[in-house]
Amino acid sequence: MRIVRVVCPRDCYDTCFLISVVEDTGKIRSIKGDHGNPVTQGFVCPRGVKDCERVYNNRVLYPYIRVGSKEEGKLKRVKWSEALDLVADKLRKVLRVYGPRAVLHLEYAGNMGLLTWYFPQRLWNAIGATKTDYSICSKSGHDAISLHYGLSYGIKPEELLEMKLIVYWGFNAAVSSPHMWALSIKARKKGSVIAVVDPRESESAKGADIWLNPKPGSDVALAFGVARYIIEHGYVDLDFIEKWTYGYELFKEEVVKWTPSRVEEVTGVKWSLVEELGEAYGELKPSATMIGIGFQKSVHGAESVRAVALIPALLGLHRGFYYSNSRGYQVDIAYLTGESLSNKKPMTISQVSLSNHVKRGDFKFIYIYNMNPALTLPNQKAFREGLLRSDVFVVVHETHWTETTGYADVVLPAPTYLEKDDVVIPYSHHYIRISRRAINPLGESKNEIWVMKELAKRLDLKEKWVYEDPWKAIENALKNALENGSFKELLMGKVLKLKYRPISDYQTPTGKIEFYSKRAEELGLNPIPRQYPLKLCGEEFILLNSSTPKYTHTQFREIYGSIPPITLINPEDAKVLNIRSGETVELYNELGRVRVRVIVSSSVPRRVLWSPRQMIGLNGEPQNSLVPCITQKIGGGPIFNSTTVKISKVV
Ligand SMILES: Nc1nc2c(c(=O)[nH]1)N[C@H]1C(S)=C(S)[C@@H](COP(=O)(O)OP(=O)(O)OC[C@H]3O[C@@H](n4cnc5c(=O)[nH]c(N)nc54)[C@H](O)[C@@H]3O)O[C@H]1N2
Numbered sequence: 001m002r003i004v005r006v007v008c009p010r011d012c013y014d015t016c017f018l019i020s021v022v023e024d025t026g027k028i029r030s031i032k033g034d035h036g037n038p039v040t041q042g043f044v045c046p047r048g049v050k051d052c053e054r055v056y057n058n059r060v061l062y063p064y065i066r067v068g069s070k071e072e073g074k075l076k077r078v079k080w081s082e083a084l085d086l087v088a089d090k091l092r093k094v095l096r097v098y099g100p101r102a103v104l105h106l107e108y109a110g111n112m113g114l115l116t117w118y119f120p121q122r123l124w125n126a127i128g129a130t131k132t133d134y135s136i137c138s139k140s141g142h143d144a145i146s147l148h149y150g151l152s153y154g155i156k157p158e159e160l161l162e163m164k165l166i167v168y169w170g171f172n173a174a175v176s177s178p179h180m181w182a183l184s185i186k187a188r189k190k191g192s193v194i195a196v197v198d199p200r201e202s203e204s205a206k207g208a209d210i211w212l213n214p215k216p217g218s219d220v221a222l223a224f225g226v227a228r229y230i231i232e233h234g235y236v237d238l239d240f241i242e243k244w245t246y247g248y249e250l251f252k253e254e255v256v257k258w259t260p261s262r263v264e265e266v267t268g269v270k271w272s273l274v275e276e277l278g279e280a281y282g283e284l285k286p287s288a289t290m291i292g293i294g295f296q297k298s299v300h301g302a303e304s305v306r307a308v309a310l311i312p313a314l315l316g317l318h319r320g321f322y323y324s325n326s327r328g329y330q331v332d333i334a335y336l337t338g339e340s341l342s343n344k345k346p347m348t349i350s351q352v353s354l355s356n357h358v359k360r361g362d363f364k365f366i367y368i369y370n371m372n373p374a375l376t377l378p379n380q381k382a383f384r385e386g387l388l389r390s391d392v393f394v395v396v397h398e399t400h401w402t403e404t405t406g407y408a409d410v411v412l413p414a415p416t417y418l419e420k421d422d423v424v425i426p427y428s429h430h431y432i433r434i435s436r437r438a439i440n441p442l443g444e445s446k447n448e449i450w451v452m453k454e455l456a457k458r459l460d461l462k463e464k465w466v467y468e469d470p471w472k473a474i475e476n477a478l479k480n481a482l483e484n485g486s487f488k489e490l491l492m493g494k495v496l497k498l499k500y501r502p503i504s505d506y507q508t509p510t511g512k513i514e515f516y517s518k519r520a521e522e523l524g525l526n527p528i529p530r531q532y533p534l535k536l537c538g539e540e541f542i543l544l545n546s547s548t549p550k551y552t553h554t555q556f557r558e559i560y561g562s563i564p565p566i567t568l569i570n571p572e573d574a575k576v577l578n579i580r581s582g583e584t585v586e587l588y589n590e591l592g593r594v595r596v597r598v599i600v601s602s603s604v605p606r607r608v609l610w611s612p613r614q615m616i617g618l619n620g621e622p623q624n625s626l627v628p629c630i631t632q633k634i635g636g637g638p639i640f641n642s643t644t645v646k647i648s649k650v651v
C-alpha cells in the first residue's frame, strides 16, 4: 500500500489537500483528507471521497471517431495516430479556408490544474484561435467589486476563525464550500454569529443565527437598508472613511433615500430584521461579508455584489469581504497560456451567449476540454443544434463520457487528476502543494499537454514556447508568486504559500475604496450601485438553482445517479395551482419545456421555485434549455437565477 499526496483540482472554493491510498495492485483504495492544509483541515466532501470510484467509472479510455451521421452518434475506436491525424487535418483545412477565427477552443475549470487548464492553451494561442471570455461563473462579480476596490481579493479563509460576525450573502457555503463553512462553525463555537441572506431557506440558512430572506434580485435595496442603519446609528468609522475612501457623501445621499418602508416594500424583509443585521454589523467586529458566486448570476447580480461589498468599508474594514481571491495572487497565467507570448490577437467571445454563435455556424472547428458545455451553457437547444451542424467539426478531450462527448466527431481520452502531476491554484486559501500522480493513466488516456504537442507538431508550428518544458513554464509563472519557499521545494512536495497582495492596496483611479466609482462613471455605468425594479409578470415564477452536496456541476452522476429532476414550490403557490408533492409538472418558457417532480416546501418563498442546478428533466430536456443567453451589463455574466418559467401540470 502506498500513500500519494494529491490536491483536488475541481472548480470549488476549497481546493482540498487529499491523500490517495493506493493498493499494491495499483488500484486506488480510498481518498482521505490531509491535515497538511489549515483551511481544508483533513476532511473530505461527498464528492472528493468518491473519486476513488469515479476514476474507474464511465471513463473514456481510448480515442474514438464518429462513423455515420452526427444524429446517429456512433463512434468507432481508433489508434491515437489516426485520431490525431484526422483532427490535425480538419484543423489545417479550417485554418486555410476560414482562418483562425473559425477555430474555437472551449474550456473551463473542470480541472483547475496549471498543466491541465492553462498550459495546453499555448497551441490555440499560437494559432490565434477564438477563445471565450470565461464569463460563465464568477466574472461579473469580479468586475463589480473591481469598480470600487480595484482588484476583487478579500479576506483569507483562516481569518474566519477570528471573526465575530460572518455573513453569508447569497452564498450557500454549507454545500458549496464545506471547509469555509466548517471554519465558520468553529468560529461560532468561540462566540461568532453567523448570518445568512438568501431568499430560500438554504442549508446555510438553516444553520445560521440570523436569516434574512429578500426577494431574489432585491439585494441592493437590502444592503442599502443595512447601510442606512449603520450610518444612522453612528457605526460608521469616519476616520477610515476620510483616509481610505472616496465618494462617501454621495453614497450616503443615495442610501438615506432607502427608508424602512421602502426597503420592506422592495425586499419583502421586515425592517426589524434589517435592524438586527445592521446592529450585528455595528457591534460585532471584525466581521466577514462572504459574497456568493451564485448570488451574482442574475440580471443585475453585479449591482447587488457592488452594494454588499461596500458595507465593510463603512465599518472601517480593509476588504472586509470574501468573493474569490484569485486576483490576489500573482501567478502569471498569461505566460502559462501563451497569451503574452503570442503575437496573434485572438478574438474573444462571450461564453454566456456562446450558444447563439455556435448555432449560427460562426465556428467550423470546436475543441472542447475540461467542460461539459452540452449541459452547463445557457440555451441548450441552440448550443446542441450548433454542434450538430454539418459544417462544424467537434473534438472533445474528456476523462468521462458526457453529454458533450455525444456531440463529438472525435473523442479523446484524458487522465483524471489522480493520473497526472499538476499544481492547482486555489481561489480561496493561499496554500499550494504539488499534486502527484497516484496511478498510471488508465486505458490509453493521454494528458492535455501531450495532445497539444502532438497537434502542434502535425501543424508544424514553429513557436518554441509551445514546446517549452511545462515544469519550466510553471517555474516561470510562479516567479513572483511565492511568499515562502522555492519552486524546488514545491517539486519536493512542500506546502508553500502564495504571496498575497496587500490588503489595503486599492487599484482604483483614486487609490482608495470608491463608494462612488470613477471607473464606472467613465464606462457609462452607475457610479453608485442601483436597485433595478423587479419584474415578474402574470403567472411567472423565478427558478433559482444552485449547487447540491453530491455533485460538482455535472460530475459524480457516475456515483450518485442523475441529478434529481425536481422543483420546490411554496405551499401557497401549490395550493393555487392545485399541485401536490410527487406530481409531475412542466416548467416552460419561450425557450424550452422541462418536466420535473414537485416537492411542496416552505423553504422557498412565493413565486420562487428551486431546483438543483444542471438537472435533466424527466422528458430528457436539460434545465439550461430554459436559460436565455442574456449577458449582464457588468462583466457579461450569466443570469441563471433570473430564469423565469410558467408551470403546467402534467396529467
Ligand atoms: N457541492 C458543490 N459545491 C460547489 C460547486 C458544485 O457544483 N457543487 N460548484 C462550485 C462553483 S463553480 C461555484 S460557482 C460555487 C457556487 O457556490 P455559491 O456561491 O454558494 O452559489 P450557489 O450554490 O448557487 O448558492 C447561491 C445561493 O444564493 C441564493 N440566491 C439566489 N439568488 C439570490 C438573490 O437574488 N439574493 C440572495 N441574497 N441570494 C440569492 C440561492 O438561493 C443559493 O442558496 O460553488 C462551488 N462549489
Ligand SMILES: Nc1nc2c(c(=O)[nH]1)N[C@H]1C(S)=C(S)[C@@H](COP(=O)(O)OP(=O)(O)OC[C@H]3O[C@@H](n4cnc5c(=O)[nH]c(N)nc54)[C@H](O)[C@@H]3O)O[C@H]1N2
Residues within 6 Å of the ligand: 011, 108, 109, 110, 111, 116, 136, 137, 138, 297, 369, 370, 371, 372, 373, 376, 377, 397, 398, 399, 400, 402, 414, 415, 416, 417, 448, 545, 546, 552, 553, 554, 555, 613, 614, 623, 624, 627, 640
Ligand atoms: N443551470 C445552471 N447552469 C450553470 C450554473 C448554474 O448555477 N445554473 N453555473 C455555471 C457555473 S458557475 C459553472 S462554473 C459552470 C460549470 O460548467 P462545467 O465546467 O461544464 O461543469 P462540469 O460538469 O464540472 O464539467 C467539467 C468537465 O470536465 C471534465 N474533467 C474533469 N477533470 C478533467 C481533466 O483533468 N481533463 C479533462 N480533459 N477533463 C476533465 C469532467 O469530467 C467534466 O465533464 O456551469 C455553469 N452552468
Ligand code: SF4
Residues within 6 Å of the ligand: 008, 009, 010, 012, 013, 014, 015, 016, 044, 045, 046, 047, 048, 049, 178, 179, 552
Ligand atoms: S470538491 Fe471541493 S470540498 Fe470536495 S474535495 Fe474537492 S476541493 Fe474539497
Ligand SMILES: [Mo]
Residues within 6 Å of the ligand: 011, 136, 137, 138, 293
Ligand atoms: Mo462556477
